[in-house]
Amino acid sequence: MGISERKEKQKAELKQLILDASVKLFAAEGYEGFSMRKIADMIEYSPTTVYLHYKDKNEILFELHELGFQKMQSYNMDLFDIANPLLRLHKLGENYIRFGLDYPEFYNLMFILPAPMETLKTKLDCNWKGGDDALQVLKGIISECMERKLIQPGDVNVMAMAIWGMVHGLVSLAIRDRFAKLVDVCDVIPTMYKALHWMVNVVEEK
Amino acid sequence: MGISERKEKQKAELKQLILDASVKLFAAEGYEGFSMRKIADMIEYSPTTVYLHYKDKNEILFELHELGFQKMQSYNMDLFDIANPLLRLHKLGENYIRFGLDYPEFYNLMFILPAPMETLKTKLDCNWKGGDDALQVLKGIISECMERKLIQPGDVNVMAMAIWGMVHGLVSLAIRDRFAKLVDVCDVIPTMYKALHWMVNVVEEK
DNA sequence: TGATTTACTTAACACCGTTAAGTATTTTTG
DNA sequence: CAAAAATACTTAACGGTGTTAAGTAAATCA
Helix, strand or coil: CHHHHHHHHHHHHHHHHHHHHHHHHHHHHCCCCCCHHHHHHHHCCCHHHHHCCCCCHHHHHHHHHHHHHHHHHHCCCCHHHCCCHHHHHHHHHHHHHHHHHHCHHHHHHHHHCCHHHHHHHHCCCCCCHHHHHHHHHHHHHHHHHHHCCCCCCCCHHHHHHHHHHHHHHHHHHHHCCCCCCCCCHHHHHHHHHHHHHHHHHHHHHC | CHHHHHHHHHHHHHHHHHHHHHHHHHHHHCCCCCCHHHHHHHHCCCHHHHCCCCCCHHHHHHHHHHHHHHHHHHCCCCHHHCCCHHHHHHHHHHHHHHHHHHCHHHHHHHHHCCHHHHHHHHCCCCCCHHHHHHHHHHHHHHHHHHHCCCCCCCCHHHHHHHHHHHHHHHHHHHHCCCCCCCCCHHHHHHHHHHHHHHHHHHHHHC
16 A cells, blocks of 8 residues: 555654654753744644644653663763773763763753653553663673672662762752852862762772 | 831731742642642732742742751751761761652752752852752761761862762652662662662771 | 822733644545 | 545644733822
């Protein structure tokens, strides 16, 4: 059936058009400024048309949050060129912080806003793919460090939680303007790196 | 002038009435559900009346965020009964986590949402009192630990950032449902405490 | 007593997410 | 080929939001 095939293709094209407009809008205006009506205006369709392709606003935000994880992965492209797992751990943390500060609105979506998790709950296979994959990388590196006795042995999950917790805490306090009185604005980023390295070094030198 | 005095008192009473209703509403519905019109309904005035006492919604949220810091302080009432500063550091972290999980909506306001910081910027003396005071306590304890050589010497600001970063990261990832796939739901809290203690111990045992 | 200030409300503006109902157009079917 | 059905889309609305301009009634001041 060539006709229905072409129809489906057209339908997919419009869905892509909506997603492209959403990315553009989100990049330009962030989460606050992001609206279904603005997306509709951009693609010159009525707001209701958007609902023919996405159940609700959260579903679009979920897609955007997955694109965020793709973008984040690109920061770790050359990560496994680093042979020493401890140096790799340093680098992973640095990349995480750098990504968060480079794309605070995507970071917001991926790790702070409830919206994508709301949609995740409605999915049958409610697996947080983006987050799980990133976590797997972290846990893998920690395990490797332990195997090579570069850090003290211990519960990998606990260590992963501690390290992820710290870098997430740093990024999210920074992008939400909570560091103003701890360090000077222009010192925030260097101090964040110092904090990260202090922690990883402390584990190493034990 | 007894009349204008009484008038001012009445005005202050209405302002308090608004704030009381706001606390009630915020406790019941959290940040999403919180609206100027609902406050007006609760106190049985028109929405515009609220604006005669508060510049905008963010100003009310700012007041609520300060109440949050008061509530948080009450968690540390018996903190200085602990003589050993390292144990005190443990306890401070535990209290922080406990507060965040007990009052996620207040925590949200104090450390995650941009709203209170927006209002802070408009104030002449734009000092983040709540946050600064809490930070001062943390830095004081860290300094004391260093003086007594209970932890390795280093930059207090960096250490404060690292520790605050970690506990904030743990709390905010937990209340935003990002830990689902790292540990079982019922293990989240114990694992958070383990992560905290792992970090502080690692500094100590160095 | 008349003018002014105070305290408050009504009504509106410009948005928002979402949905019920309607309208052409295209495709399928008898 | 015409009628029925499905498709793709829109209009209009519902109920909500923060905020403000303009108006009103009562209290106070001159």
